[in-house]
Amino acid sequence: MIVIEDVHKSYGNQHILRACSATVSLGEVVVVCGPSGSGKSTLIKCINGLVPFERGTITVDGVSVSSPKTDLPALRSRIGMVFQSFELYPHMTALQNVSLAQIHVLKRSRAEADARSEKILARVGLGDKRDSRPSQLSGGQQQRVSIARALAMDPQAMLFDEPTSALDPEMINEVLEVMQELALEGMTMMVVTHEMGFAQRVADRVLFMDRGQIVEDTPKAQFFTAPVSERARQFLTNVLTH
Amino acid sequence: MIVIEDVHKSYGNQHILRACSATVSLGEVVVVCGPSGSGKSTLIKCINGLVPFERGTITVDGVSVSSPKTDLPALRSRIGMVFQSFELYPHMTALQNVSLAQIHVLKRSRAEADARSEKILARVGLGDKRDSRPSQLSGGQQQRVSIARALAMDPQAMLFDEPTSALDPEMINEVLEVMQELALEGMTMMVVTHEMGFAQRVADRVLFMDRGQIVEDTPKAQFFTAPVSERARQFLTNVLTH
């Protein structure tokens, strides 16, 4: 589904990603973790072409992301993405947020799009919030609208970039539950997160990144019991103990 | 040490604190938790008079906080406070941050203050960072400087307002460790936090707040096994499961 091969990325003379390679197969859930600044967000944004990279290739469903011939918007519409800080459109209601791309990218009629949006909002537990503005919603609710916005495009895969780390502790669960359901329904997912509980429950594999490199790409069970690298072991101790 | 009796506080016609009463005895560690917006920060800021309140009394070591005769600055200098977002002075080095109030409040000479600051910085593990600016420090290091700043005043009690919730997960531990040490040394502490692991390890009692009220004031063991209120039970499930 997603194939990352030898990707390099620099900002100025700072090497941010070095020789990153990984694959996510259809229906797989891959969790990405690692210390701050290790390049997790950068890697995940390379996948749908939000961040251009210098070397290597990434293909999604056989389509190369970096090829100039690729219709990037079309490719992106097939991959849902959820951001740490929600990034909802603050001047639109929840429903409008979810409908916008359906109307302008998938060319659905407004009525069609709104009907679909209502269904998806109900699915993430927000059937009654269709007319609320983002500023009237709690963080957890905003993030669920943002997941609905991605799902409304019927994506073939979903990317999550620390979807719960801007949330109050009590609201983390409501978002994780929605994600867990998605995973169980067979959605292909790549999730940057520090929620090790979530990883333990639904991940198939864990990628561990450090200083721009993928230093560990192991099945979940092995990652939590016997990580290969010293850095990952230390990271796990730090994150799990408190 | 700290006695809170029937404190009420409103912003406009919004009742933020309602009839809050609690005590923190000498050497005790009290953890405060509760949902977002329940008034935890407001309560803790009432204790050193940063937030004025309308009804009730708070006494620290027998001195009333709200009495107009009280020398508030003097009282505050005897209570250390640590904030969620560190609030270091960005235009000063770590050492200057720690020395400032010693010089201007305790009237120590610069040399004396700096000597003391160095010792305390070393104690929180930052002996080598004395000349760094806050912007050159990681979040965890900044929070430790901020603890040192409070400790340098030789406080009789310390107040913490979510000291780890703005930190990357990996850095939480380094701050919690410093706090744990303080607790073990017998410091009187009142800590707003969602780190239940920390509470389980060092708290004597847990206060649970909801909508401006202290709905639960129970010894640690009981709080985690058999909380009194339904709301606290639900909160614990949410915070502990992910």
Next chain:
Amino acid sequence: SSAGAQEVDSIVKKLHDTQTITMGVRDALFPYSYLDDQKNPTGYSVEFCTRIIDDIKSELKLPEIKIKYVPVTIQNRQALVANGTIDLECEGTVNTFGRNKQVDFSSVSYVSSSQMLVLKSSGIKSYDDLNGKIVAVATGGSSEPDLKNLVAEKKLNIRILNVDDHAAGLITVETRRADAYFSDNGAFYGLIRQSKKPDALEIVGDEYGYAPQGFMVPKLNPTILWIVNHSMGKMFKSGEAEALFNKWFGQFGAHVSPKLRAAWSTQSYAE
């Protein structure tokens, strides 16, 4: 200062105390009141006033009067006279009903009338040639109402262009933004002198309107006002005034106009 200005004849009292009089002058109102090459105030009005001050000295039996020159501008001249800073304002301010509420005016020192400054090449010789033309006029000057009357009288079809001051009036004519600058003719002499191509310019049209000018004196100073008018009356009678006029305006071929002569005659004394 403020309180002193309220009492009667404050200037006389001040003259007795300090032997100093303040004269308001302009820095570039050629030839009425301007600074010469040595930056000394001079001109028709300044000389006129200097002689008046001689008379003040003898009337008040003062051994000496020192003159303190205070430069004024269009905008601050009346405030400075009204508050008593200036005892005698010497340039030639048109005496109107409205202005008389704030300050007193001396006898008529000069009567300006409006005329047109045009480029010779424009072919404009009289007001009747103005139809369809653009005419510049200075905002706030006495020519502005004159022009309105003229337009109504002659049923002229012109476009009026407002300019800020005389210099701007000259430029509009020279750059052909306007065909004529309609203004009080006393100002034209200075403008022509200032122009780079004086020969290309021409003053045309009949003298229009009646704008009597005088020197301003603060209110509540009847003695000074009387001496000023008395002194001027003597100069009108003796021909001294006409000699002064010829000294300053003769160089441009100007003569004492019938209107000015009439004013002077009315304001002078019998033997």
Next chain:
Amino acid sequence: MNYRWDWSILFKDTYMGWLWSGLLWTVIISLASWAVALTVGLLAGTARSAPSRSARLLAGIYIDVFRNVPPLVQLFLWYFVLPEVVPDSFGLWLKRDLPYPEIVTAVVAIGLFAGSRVAEQVRAGIEAVGAPLMPAALATGLRPAQAFRLIVLPLGLRAIVGPLTSEFLITVKLSSLSLTIGVLELTAQSRHVENYTFQGFEAFTFATIGYLVIGLCVTGLMRFIDIRIGGAALRKTPA
């Protein structure tokens, strides 16, 4: 202070007529310049974040030049210099045959100056509030132009209604510059009345109140717009 008050002059037909016509011209010039400023500012501000390098450069030069030459100098350049450096016949047309030459010149000069400031606000609004949502919009498959039109620009504009109020007020105040090229707007007329009557207090008071009322109307109008589109909320809560 030796001053004879006479408020009645404000009600004398002539002077009242002058002052009201001055007020009217001030309003007309302000509105017309504001229309120019908004149009030009919107175009240039948008062009500043356009993908085309040359568009960005061009807009940047416009903003830098027009913002950094005093508006009065610009007015003089348009009025005194432009007609002299273009071919004679066109220059004469500018000076003589253009309808209302002074007013049009003032509107163009003030409008282009204010436009450069509006452009800066538009750019800042887009950068601070609109642009951060670009990745999110692109990620849903919107094309860059669509994302800009549907999300970035509307958001950027909503966020700057407040700052634009200041720019609108500045434009109103700039209209008074046109008195230097002979437009009889409010300030000029108040000076005009002062000149005729020596009643400066009364005349300037009228003008002062006139500007205050215009200012209050502008502020009220913009605040109304701001509330209607929810701009304040955008500025406070980080989106």
Next chain:
Amino acid sequence: MSDFDWGIIARSSAFLAEGMALSALLVLVATVGGLILGFGLALMRLSSHWLLSVPASTYVTVMRTLPLVLVLFWFYFLVPLVIGRPVGSLASALLAFVLFEAAFYCEIVRAGISNVRNGQSDAGLATGLRRAQVLRLIILPQALRAMMPLILNQIVIVFQDTSLVYVVSLHDFLTAASVVASRDGRATEMYALVALVYLAICLGTTKAAEFYRKGLPT
């Protein structure tokens, strides 16, 4: 248009330099005086007592709504009446500038102070510092840094505004050039020169402000 005569600039340079000196003086006095007065106004506006905050905010609103030209006329006309002495255009213009720009500097200072996070003052107070100490040691140093680019921008505006003293017959740089322009009929050369000089100075300052702003830690 006749041929350009750039020699006119050299011949009038002394006169122009005098004009520039006056512009510089106005900028200096308006900025220093405006900042001092503006600082006081800002403290008043930030005060929780309405007797202090309402007059200050009224003053600022009025000054910000009026055109500088009108304010210049007001003072030109008013000052001699009030103090009963001729003060000359320069003194009245300086006074008008200081009082006018104070309103704008007040807003800059206020923005600078409110830009400093609330928590900073809480943090200072919590260590036992007094309010005045917090203001002096913690808030102001940070506010000043945030204000620097705004102050630079305002200086550009003040400098541009100095061209308005033309209306009270003071010879600032622009007016000096205007005089030469009309005296010698060289409007094109003179106004082009004026525009370039202003552009160079103001653009330089604006860019410095931008540069400074980018360098600020956020």
